[in-house]
Amino acid sequence: MASTGTPPPRPSTPPTAGANGTQAKANNTKNFGFSPQMGFTVNVNANRQTNGVPSQGGGSAGAPGGSSQSLLPAPEFASPAQVRNYCNAVRAAMSMMAFELAMAAEIMKATLAQVPDPEGRIGASKVRSWKVARKLSKSADAALDAAKNAAATYAAFQREYEEEINRVRHRARRPQAQRMDWAQQ
Numbered sequence: 001m002a003s004t005g006t007p008p009p010r011p012s013t014p015p016t017a018g019a020n021g022t023q024a025k026a027n028n029t030k031n032f033g034f035s036p037q038m039g040f041t042v043n044v045n046a047n048r049q050t051n052g053v054p055s056q057g058g059g060s061a062g063a064p065g066g067s068s069q070s071l072l073p074a075p076e077f078a079s080p081a082q083v084r085n086y087c088n089a090v091r092a093a094m095s096m097m098a099f100e101l102a103m104a105a106e107i108m109k110a111t112l113a114q115v116p117d118p119e120g121r122i123g124a125s126k127v128r129s130w131k132v133a134r135k136l137s138k139s140a141d142a143a144l145d146a147a148k149n150a151a152a153t154y155a156a157f158q159r160e161y162e163e164e165i166n167r168v169r170h171r172a173r174r175p176q177a178q179r180m181d182w183a184q185q
Contacts, residue, residue: 080161080165087154094143105136105139105140109132115128
């Protein structure tokens with residue numbers, strides 16, 4: 001048998017579901033628009049300490065009888081480290097939120113642009129979707145500004161309280177440990 005240079009035809013089988021399930025369509029339904037599968041995961045440590053005593057999240061004013069969870073640590077500013085940690089937590093949370101909101105705005109704009117205009121005007125569906133998604137985009141910009149201002153808050157704290165911070169920092173230094181002197185007898 002002589003080879004013709006072309007491989008034998010592959011059997012035609014439908015593709016299997018991918019890792020993210022994008023190819024798994026039930027009943028051959030068509031999915032119009034852009035809708036990636038994205039989620040927002042928040043890990044919260046519910047064991048907080050109040051005056052050195054750990055708590056398991058009893059009640060709070062916002063949730064009677066239950067526990068209230070927050071993305072931010074408790075607003076306690078008794079030390080420079082607590083101010084730094086709080087400002088860093090605000091910056092990180094708002095940066096994540098700004099990214100999520102910006103992505104949501106783009107997804108919303110792309111999805112709503114697929115809805116046909118009721119009057120059949122050319123390009124009107126894109127204009128309408130842009131007007132709606134613009135508000136969510138402004139929210140993303142505001143969250144990004146909040147992240148910037150949190151970082152600026154800690155910088156201002158360092159600038160305004162530099163003398164007090166240095167006084168505490170020098171007092172908190174441990175005395176140097178004695179060094180072994182092998183030449184001494």
